[in-house]
Each structure stands twice: as C-alpha cells, then as structure tokens.
Amino acid sequence: MARYHIETYGCTSNRGESRQIERRLRDAGHHRVDGPEAADVAILNTCTVVEKTEDNMLRRAEELEGETADLFVTGCMALAQGEAFAEAGVDAEVLHWDEVPEAVTNGECPTTTPDTEPVLDGVVGILPIARGCMSDCSYCITKHATGKIDSPPIEANVEKARALVHAGAKEIRITGQDTGVYGWDDGERKLHELLERICAIDGDFRVRVGMANPKGVHGIREELASVFADNEELYDFLHAPVQSGSDDVLGDMRRQHQVEEYLEVVETFDDTLEYWTLSTDFIVGFPTETDADHRQSLALLRETRPEKINVTRFSKRPGTDAAELKGLGGTVKKERSRELSELKMEVVGAAYEGMVGDVREDVLVVQEGTGDSVKCRDSAYRSIIVQNASDYGIEPGEFVDLEVTGHNTVYAFGEPI
Secondary structure, three states: OOEEEEEEOOOHHHHHHHHHHHHHHHHOOOEEOOOHHHOOEEEEEEOOOOHHHHHHHHHHHHHHHOOOOEEEEEEHHHHHHOHHHHHOOOOOEEOOHHHHHHHHOOOOOOOOOOOOOOEEEOOEEEEEOOEOEOOOOOOOOHHHHHOEOEOOOHHHHHHHHHHHHHOOOOEEEEEOOOHHHOOHHHOOOOHHHHHHHHHOOOOOOEEEEOOOOHHHHHOOHHHHHHHHHHOOOEOOEEEOOOEOOOHHHHHHHOOOOOHHHHHHHHHHHHHHOOOOEEEEEEEEOOOOOOHHHHHHHHHHHHHHOOOEEEEEEOOOOOOOHHHHOOOOOHHHHHHHHHHHHHHHHHHHHHHHHOOOOOEEEEEEEEEEOOOOEEEEEOOOOOEEEEEOHHHHOOOOOOEEEEEEEEEOOOOEEEEEO
16 A cells, blocks of 8 residues: 655645545555655645745646656645646656545555445445455556455345435445456356446446456456446446556556457457447556656557547555566656656546537536535536536536546546536
C-alpha cells in the first residue's frame, strides 16, 4: 500500500473533498505520513482565489515535486487552470478530486472495507461483491492482505444491492479486488449473472462495474458484453487495467493476461456496444521495462484509445518480489511517465471534445461539485459538469437530459434542455 502526504488549501469545500480522498485511501489500505519526504505520493488540493494564491500553489507544487516520488494536483486551480502546472514545468498529474484515490495506487488491486459491507454515500451505494483475487502480481502488496477470491452467493449480493436501492441509492458501484473473477472460487465466473440479477431489481438506478482484470473478463467477454447491451441500468463502462503494452513486462509483472487477450476484450465490447467507455491503467518504469517496451505501451494506448486512463510510476512495495529487482532511475521513469501522460491527455481530450454538441438523455446527477455545480454521469459513465446548478434546480439523484456545450480535457460541460 502507498504512503501518502496531503495538503489542502482554500475553502471548506476543498477540506471536505480532502476528507473524502483520505477516507477512500484509508479504506484501500494506504497510510498517511508526516511530510512529503516519507511519502510515495503527495496530494496538493489547490485554491485559485487571486493571482497571489495561484503563484503560491505553483511554488508549493514545485517544492513537493522535488520531495516525493509522485505528485497529484487537484482542487479549484487544478480544474480551472490545470495547464498552468505543466507550463511551469511541474511534473504532476492533474485530476478531479474523486479520481485521486484510484490514481494513488501502484497498479495494485483496490482493497474493500474490512467487513465487505455496502455503504451509502449520498445517492451512491458502494457494494463490495467479494474479497481477494486470483492473481499473484509481483509488484502488489494487497494480495498479502486479502488472499484468494472469496465470493458470497449471488443472492446475498443481490439482497445487499436491493437494500441500497431501497435506502435511496441511485448509483450502485460494484467493487472488489477483481470483479471479473467473482465466483471463480466456486468453479466458474459469475459476474455477468450477478449483474443481470441486480439490474432486475425494481427501481430507477444505475450500476457501475469496478475494476476487472483482463484475464478474468476474457473468459466471459461475450456474455458480459451482452449483459451490458441488454440492461440500460448498467453504465457501458469497463475498467480493465492492462498495465503494459509489452508481453515481456506483463510476464515479469506476473500478470495473467497477454496484450492480445486485452485486445480481444476491447474488440468484443466494440462489436457489441455502440457507445461505451474503456478505462485502463499503465504502470510506467517497471524495473525490467526497456525503451522498446515503453514504446509498445504508447502504441497500445494509441490503438485502443481508452477514454479514462490511470498512469502510475512504478514504486517498490516492501515484501513484494518486484521490490528485489534493480529499479530504473527516477529520471527515466519521469520521462516515460510524462510521455505517456501527454498522450493520455491527448486521447482523453479528443474523446470529450467529440461529445460537444451532442445531447445526452437520462444523465444521472451523482453529486455536488465545486461551487454551484453538480457532477453527472451519462450512459457510458463519462463525466459531465453542470455549472450554476441552482439556476436549473437540479440535485443529486435526479435524471436529466443535457446538451454538451464544452469540455476541459477530462470531463465535459453540459446544460439541461
């Protein structure tokens, strides 16, 4: 798990978002440390009230960059003037606050809450469907804490989902170390069966499927894609972390899939769904990664063009086999990370730019955003921000029709129609 340092500047809203970030990091097994020098990652939650404040944020970002392995910048300045950090030469990943916890991972599986019980947060219900995984990745410490997959019966998870809907959940987030291998401990993968049953619950809600490794999805890719196509309750969204475009590196990582299997999953969803979102992860600078391996990752990103991408620099975790390998230099990792991140922003920005002018129906208002705004999700789980939300009288939990009026690289702006 990662050691993190977090700093928050500005208003009460920023402090609330930082609390949410920390809660999710703690739930995932990460630990806060005192000072960036002892941290694997630093998180800077920024303010942008006046020019002097902006200068201070840039200065602090520059300081943090030199004191920790990875820097994530979020908050008001990150969203309004994210390009300012790159222009100032700051090597940081600029993210919306609710993307930070996922980005902090080192390509590791997320952990679930200790008792794997569902949680209702506003109109979002968190439903851990299992604990553990079937993988043995050489870089992942989570496996030591969670063990092999342990899948409760389908009916037990359906009842938990039904309870969340009855309690007011409008979005159910299916979570686990690897949702794609749900049921494997009983001899067969059953994620598609579970999703079918959850979608049959009475109510008006949406379901987002959490991280599913390509190997687990590959064996049920056709069945899973069909369930997505047949059920409007499901966001057409798949998070399948490939981690590298090189089979050699995937072998050293002890990932169970090869690049071709990942491509077959993507092809199946492309053939089945007209409009969907592919999310994936890349680990940059694994100890055995060569320049040629890195170029293969860049090529894979260009080929599959996922709309949501997490780029993480490799960092050694104590007790893992990868920690015994001789690491690459920090400069090499930074350069490769920068190159992959720049391509990521190009690909993601193009996807959101392509939405401008479109009308999205039955978009779910998920949560309040910064200031007088709300964050919404369309049918493919793409993020649309509605500003001046009070003028339109829309609140979390409502379904609205939106016209996409603009974008800011990693999300779109929309107005109710």
